[in-house]
Amino acid sequence: MGLQSLSVWTVLWLLAFSDAVSHDDFSFSISHLPIHNYTRLTEIKKHCNRFISSASKLEFGDSYVSTLKNELSFFNGDWEQDTHGATLMPFDDSDMSHATSSFITPWKLVSFEVKNVTSTQSQQPKNTISITGVLSIGITRNTIVISQPFSKFHKKPGMSALRVDFEGLYLETENESLVCLLGNSTFPFKKVPTRVEDDDFTSYFNVRRTYNEEHVILPHDQILLVLKYPKPLPSYSFKRIHGEMTSLNKKDDFEYFDKVHITSHSGISITTSEDLILESKSFDQNPLQDAMIEDGVNKFNNSEFCRILKFFEHKAYRVMPNLKLGGQIGYQDKVGPFLLGYEIQAVDRNNENLRILMHNIICKEEKVSGVLRMYPATMDPHVAARRTGLSPLTLSVKGTWNSSTGLLSMTGCVGPTLVKCDTGVLLYFPKSFSSKQRSVVSGSIFSLNNQTGFYHPVFIGLEMLYENGWYKSAYLSYNYSKSELAIEFKERSQEPWFFTYIRKSLFRYHVLEEEKDGNFKVSNSLSDDLRIDTFSSFETFVRVEVLSLGGSFITNESHFNEVSKNDVVNISMNLFIIEAPRKVKEESYRHVSKLYLEGLYDQSVGRLYLIGCRKVSFDDVELERGLDCLIEVGIEYSSLNTRWLINPTAKITIASQRNEDDNYHFKPVRLQTFMIRDKNHEKDVIFREILEGYLRVLLLLVFIAHILNQMRKMLTSIEPLAYISLAMLGLWIIGYGINLIYGKEIVIISWKTQYYKNQPYDHQTYKRYLSILDYFVRFLVLVSMVLMGKIFHMVLKARKALHDENKWTPNEKKVIVVSLCFYMGYLFLITVERVIWLYLNPLQGASIKDVYMRLIMDVLKYEVYKLQDYFMFPQIIALYVWKIGTRDNGLGSFLHGLWIPSIVLFFYDMFRDPVDYAIVANDIVL
Secondary structure, three states, X not given: OOOOOOOOOOOOOOOOOOOOOOOOOOOOOOOOOOOOOOOOHHHHHHHOHHHHOOOOOOXXXXXXHHHHHHHHOEEEEEEEEOOOOOOOOOOOOOOOOHHHHOOEOOEEEEEEEEEEEEOOOOOOOOOOEEEEEEEEEEEEOOOOOOOOOOOOEEEEOOEEEEEEEXXXXXXXXXXXXXXXXXXXXXXXXXXXOOOOOHXXXXXXXXXXXXXXXXXXXXXXXXXXXXXXXXXOOOOOOEEEEEEEEEEOOOXXXXXXXXXXXXXXXXXEOOOOHHHOXXXXXXXXXXXXXXXXXXXXXXXXXXXHHHHHHHHOOOOOEEEEOOHHHOOOOOOEOEEOOEEHHHOEOOEOOOOXXXXXXXXXXXXXXXXXEEEEEEXXXXXXHHHHHOOOOOOOOEEEEEEEEEOOOOEEEEEEEEOOOXXXXXXXXXXXXXXXXXXXXXXXXXXXXXXXXXXXXXOOOEEEEEEOOOOOHHHHHHHOEEOOOOHHHHHHHHHHOOOOHHHHHHHHHHOOOOOOEEOOOOOEEOOOOHHHHHOEEEEEEOOEEEEEEEEEEOOEEOOOOOEEOOOOOOOEEEEEEEEEEEEOOOOOOOOOOHHHOEEEEEEEEEOOOOEEEEEEEEEOOOOOOOOEOOEEEEEEEEEEEOOHHHOXXXXXXXXXXXXXXXXXXXXXXXXXXXXEOOOOOOOOHHHHHHHHHHHHHHHHHHHHHHHHHHHHHHHHHHOOOOHHHXXXXXXXXXXXXXXXXXXXXXXXXXXOOOOEOHHHHHOOOOOHHHHHHHHHHHHHHHHHHHHHHHHHHHHHHHHHHHHHHHHHOOOOOOOOHHHHHHHHHHHHHHHHHHHHHHHHHHHHOOOOOOOHHHHHHHHHHHHHHHHHHOHHHHOOHHHHHHHHHHOOOOOOXXXXXXXXXXXXXXXXXXXXXXXXXXXXOOOOOOOOOO
């Protein structure tokens, strides 16, 4: 696709500890770190004295010391820095275009791992424990987050990373635990000029961070890190970690950097019911009430609910537009309680580039707690779920599940301070789907404060795609609300009965497979057969996936007894159209890039008649839940019994049923896909190869029989023999001789794409059989060449007889010259056409001269191997040059018979497609 994504597949990689995520991708190897001897305890006492003086008495044993490492370590937290001009590290943003980067901010991630804990240091203050640790801190947004093992600072486009080694003290106060550490590292500083006047030296360092200069790496050991671990408060349910990393140098010093603020959390816990803000009560307001009435609500018991909620953990919820807000009002920097400036600069009111996930879920009985995290759609949800920072894009929530109403009601506190806890969160699980309802989980985030800090509700939904089969089959049903419109569409689209009769009689299409008990099993058959996952052009990717057939969703073991033996069944699907970012064509499909479809599948003709819904602007009261559902979509699949000859494809038409003056009307869209996947394609390829082998034998036998028959007739009259062109006979012998010598295919050249040639099917089982056919064809070609040689000799004798009788004798010189001129002109035109195509589609990184020379040589080689296909042209030229007719002299029957193989091959080539593989783009992210 060429799309340069901002997704981070690997963010922080540190050594595992206990139950923490163990393989994040942004860190340094610390297996070779030296063992600390706590040589800086005197400095540590000096800078940490304000904390040491208030330390409480510690009572601990060996088990406490061993678990302390895990409790103090955290991974994938967030950091921010004060902006006074002294930045911590540079960042190279040349990995992406400025147009995209203007809306996305790189992620600032930090991890801290405790390496050593000891309570036996002789000089450590009372009520403290000595510790060492490593802080990995950086800025990243790409997938190559790998650093050198011994490098304390590493920078590449899209990623900067810094490692700081710390030693210091752990202590506890009345309300919190904390660590106070001194660190050393190798920091990136601006290059110092070789000569700087004394008067200008101070001013240079005051503005040094704004200069676009190369950085030098210098040691720096005056770094203070203070991390606090407050005890969980009733307002939130997990231990919040926050701290600061500061420079102990003066602001005017070269090594100084602005203060760095760090946030994270170390896990979630639910203890007693008193810790819950919500018990069994409900909110006074419910923004989801109307949707719940229309969709119905699944009501689970507590154990079912916890299992399902955990199953949907780390899934990406889409942020829906609020339909009651009217039309678009430009860009916004706040969505509900979330402040976008932290990672996402701005979004429009459709919120297409926003996602929310719920992670760190703890569910015990009806009690629930977790974190809602908003993130850009370009980030992988599993990467977002591994983050622990508490930014303005996080909402720590907890509440209760009400099994009688089917509602999960939670209160949320916005990070990083977790002081503002005036957000309500509602989630429910719809029990029915339709073209207007495509979410397995729906929810709303809204303000509990009607005065200060009020904001409009934010609606979220976890959309159903192709997976989650067990949940669909157990808890969901499909409500076909567009059946009548689909039936009308089908009736209007019917072709004349005669063509329908022929189609049903001659062609077969994908159908439900009937089992012995009379039920119909879909399994991975019909749903996969109807699935489209390929390109319609090199710039447009199309995906169509089946959600349901009949009243049940597609699973691995879906049975349908309600469809009986009807040709037409109800069906629902999703359609996605993804365009390349630099599409050449002016026509765009963005207005129909995502459609929710439901309608009918006619198994007898392989056609889908669907009604589609698309998301549009929400300033029209005629829309259904913000969707334009006046769209008809037709999909036509190729027949099964012709796929050995014609590759399986699909035709898609999308048309609006609105009036042309309607704002939501659009011109019809017609797409012809490339080859789609077919589970029987390998069998079709084998069938074609065997059939082509038999066809070669048949054509050669017909050719030989015709020659033998004509040779018998020619014995009665020698005059027609004299007008057979020797150039024609010679071209036949030379053309097939070249192919026999070089082992090329004869008579019918198998047409295979380069993509298939690179990874062909293994036909080992049929290889011997195909080889026997090939040997027999070559034998028949040798026979035909002998017969042609015999006719060549007969023509020479006939011309000698005419010459002896003083009659006009045909001369081959002019025929050969004219034939050669025509052939050279044909080669020139073919070469020019290829050169023009190459000029319009230049190859990247290739020498133009070498490419053109290789192109010309390939054309010449290909045409030489096809010489036998042109053997009749010298005879046609000879008839015009010699000005003779073929009606009365018996020559016509001979020449016409030679055309039979060429005519058969012409029609065969006209209908057959090249053997190819389906181009599947599984890495396309929707």
